[in-house]
Amino acid sequence: xxxxxxxxxxxxxxxxxxxGALSAVRELGVEVVLVGRGEEILKVLKEDGVDDLPxxxxxxxxxxxxxxxDNPATAFKEKKDSSLTVGLNLLxxxxxxxxxxxGSTGAILSAATLLVKRIRGIRRAALAPVVPTGAGGAVxxxxxxxAECTPEYLLQFAFMGSYYAERVLGRPEPKVGLxxxxxxxxxxxxxxxxxxxxxxxxxxAGRIHFVGNVEAREAVYGAADVIVTDGYSGNIFLKTMEGxxxxxxxxxxxxxxxxxxxxxxxxxxSGGLKQFKKLMDAGEVGGTALVGISKPVIKAHGSSDDFxxxxxIRQAAAFxxxxxxxxxxxxxxxxxxxxxxxEKI
Amino acid sequence: xxxxxxxxxxxxxxxxxxxGALSAVRELGVEVVLVGRGEEILKVLKEDGVDDLPxxxxxxxxxxxxxxxDNPATAFKEKKDSSLTVGLNLLxxxxxxxxxxxGSTGAILSAATLLVKRIRGIRRAALAPVVPTGAGGAVxxxxxxxAECTPEYLLQFAFMGSYYAERVLGRPEPKVGLxxxxxxxxxxxxxxxxxxxxxxxxxxAGRIHFVGNVEAREAVYGAADVIVTDGYSGNIFLKTMEGxxxxxxxxxxxxxxxxxxxxxxxxxxSGGLKQFKKLMDAGEVGGTALVGISKPVIKAHGSSDDFxxxxxIRQAAAFxxxxxxxxxxxxxxxxxxxxxxxEKI
Numbered sequence: 001x002x003x004x005x006x007x008x009x010x011x012x013x014x015x016x017x018x019x020g021a022l023s024a025v026r027e028l029g030v031e032v033v034l035v036g037r038g039e040e041i042l043k044v045l046k047e048d049g050v051d052d053l054p055x056x057x058x059x060x061x062x063x064x065x066x067x068x069x070d071n072p073a074t075a076f077k078e079k080k081d082s083s084l085t086v087g088l089n090l091l092x093x094x095x096x097x098x099x100x101x102x103g104s105t106g107a108i109l110s111a112a113t114l115l116v117k118r119i120r121g122i123r124r125a126a127l128a129p130v131v132p133t134g135a136g137g138a139v140x141x142x143x144x145x146x147a148e149c150t151p152e153y154l155l156q157f158a159f160m161g162s163y164y165a166e167r168v169l170g171r172p173e174p175k176v177g178l179x180x181x182x183x184x185x186x187x188x189x190x191x192x193x194x195x196x197x198x199x200x201x202x203x204x205a206g207r208i209h210f211v212g213n214v215e216a217r218e219a220v221y222g223a224a225d226v227i228v229t230d231g232y233s234g235n236i237f238l239k240t241m242e243g244x245x246x247x248x249x250x251x252x253x254x255x256x257x258x259x260x261x262x263x264x265x266x267x268x269x270s271g272g273l274k275q276f277k278k279l280m281d282a283g284e285v286g287g288t289a290l291v292g293i294s295k296p297v298i299k300a301h302g303s304s305d306d307f308x309x310x311x312x313i314r315q316a317a318a319f320x321x322x323x324x325x326x327x328x329x330x331x332x333x334x335x336x337x338x339x340x341x342x343e344k345i
Numbered sequence: 346x347x348x349x350x351x352x353x354x355x356x357x358x359x360x361x362x363x364x365g366a367l368s369a370v371r372e373l374g375v376e377v378v379l380v381g382r383g384e385e386i387l388k389v390l391k392e393d394g395v396d397d398l399p400x401x402x403x404x405x406x407x408x409x410x411x412x413x414x415d416n417p418a419t420a421f422k423e424k425k426d427s428s429l430t431v432g433l434n435l436l437x438x439x440x441x442x443x444x445x446x447x448g449s450t451g452a453i454l455s456a457a458t459l460l461v462k463r464i465r466g467i468r469r470a471a472l473a474p475v476v477p478t479g480a481g482g483a484v485x486x487x488x489x490x491x492a493e494c495t496p497e498y499l500l501q502f503a504f505m506g507s508y509y510a511e512r513v514l515g516r517p518e519p520k521v522g523l524x525x526x527x528x529x530x531x532x533x534x535x536x537x538x539x540x541x542x543x544x545x546x547x548x549x550a551g552r553i554h555f556v557g558n559v560e561a562r563e564a565v566y567g568a569a570d571v572i573v574t575d576g577y578s579g580n581i582f583l584k585t586m587e588g589x590x591x592x593x594x595x596x597x598x599x600x601x602x603x604x605x606x607x608x609x610x611x612x613x614x615s616g617g618l619k620q621f622k623k624l625m626d627a628g629e630v631g632g633t634a635l636v637g638i639s640k641p642v643i644k645a646h647g648s649s650d651d652f653x654x655x656x657x658i659r660q661a662a663a664f665x666x667x668x669x670x671x672x673x674x675x676x677x678x679x680x681x682x683x684x685x686x687x688e689k690i
Contacts, residue, residue: 132592134592134595144526147526147532147533147534148534148535179581181489181492181576181577181580187492188577189492189493189577190493215584216580216581216582216583216585216588217584217585217588217591218588219585219588220589220591220592221588221591221592231526232526232533232578233578235526235561236524236526236561236578236581236585237561237581237585238561239526239561239562240561240562240564240581240582240585240586240589241585241589242562243561243562243564243565243586244585244586244590244593245589246562246565246566247477247478247565247566248589248590248593248621248625250479251620251621251624252597254617255617255618255620255621256614256617258614258617261613262614262617264610265609265610265611265614266610268606268609268610268613269600269601269603269610272600273600275600276593276596276597276600280593
């Protein structure tokens, strides 16, 4: 298993990217290709006392870097020798099994769609993070790749999310729920009502395990293994979750810092607090899968440290070995509406 | 100040409704009209050792009750002698200053809109709860009254939310933010982009203090005093917040219950834990204002206990004395688009 790592993307690049990649090689038994400015990558290695490239580590030189200020839609074309473009071309040409970047989400999405291409028949790629829930986590699909969706996109997200939950999270018969503002079939806008009909049909045909509409609160509590939604609502869901978690973590911190007594109390529950922190930590999961592209791409969090990069590489390896892209390809016939749309079904 | 209280709506009716109303009379110096089945109301009073109606408490008999299984759109018409219909007619006829109910949100919304009517020129009433944020709370408008909105609705929500934040939360020049999936003007769907233009214009005219798009995470952290959004997204925001808060509270509880040592730690931070609980407790605020109706209506949480009902009555009194409806009426000219919509502005 060989993973291409964008050495230049993210707030802590190239240091964390290089260190995380080396940890992955040592601990996970994968090979990595570090893509980026060779001299900068070597400098990080040298500073860490690594004089020769360890076995399993390659460097692919790329002189440019896609920055946050570049136009995400065109950056990969304007900067043909960027780590993003070079890395994705390596992936496309079969030089490795998966690609990881902590760079700009928009740029990765555009570049992956236009260079590596979507799976044939898939209308839109989706960002599918695993969010913490009362049932040990759920795949949220989409969380922002496509703000405005059609019912057919949501149908495809449901299938893709279901394969991901089954193969990567190890959930047999993953429960697929449609994010909505009530459980009744009539709830939501036209998008949700039409998607409901499609998902119900797919459920009745035994192709996915559709559990109906799920409200946001129940989704957090763990009512579904796959939370299907358009990118706009999915983004609101994800960011509200992050915000509320962060807000409460701050309140908790303030509570424990109040006095000597409360600091002592913090020590007494330190094991629990660590677990609590782990639960809310995006770095634990590593990154967000970009599902629907013909090869595995993982977007790591922009603020990824060494640990988060290593975990994103772990996730990329799991994605690549899971056979999800093959699943999608084989079942694409069930995920498409006849031309003419809803009326024909 | 006289508040009409639906004695029959909610999970704990009539007991909590009657008790909460009596506490409000004693502690807040308001008068109440308890609407519902007279004999059931009197029974609660008797069980609490109250043989004569205390000063400031009236009963308005209504023989029927709107149930959760009734059609929300038509319940008030089908059950003309329900506590909801009788109570809202009293409000309409000026028998009191505001109305509080813990009954079905949909039924209250339909009944208030059709019986009491919207403020002239307001296109849709909105549910505007105060959500906990890093800045001491924000008005979220709308959170589910209207799933599908137009840019004009959002413009009206912005004005109404701003008046509410200023007059009820006491925020001078409330910061009005548009909930979106990025801060740039181009973010979101057509709805958000067109609403952005309208809010920007209202801000430049000095009518509201528009701070631009706010992402859900920053909204929770306290970037705005008023979070403007359509009912679908607002509901996702609110329920995700509630779900995440509830989920983390459970984790915290489990952490403190693990052993004798952790239980001792819980005692040592008990003051902080109480504050923490208070922060997440919907009952503290009382209820959700239904803004845009020509008289003040408060929807209390369905699971309201005595304390929550009392606080909903407090909120109704604050709403009624704040002059918000007058503000809206006077400024309605700035909240309407010329016929023909966006093209004309």
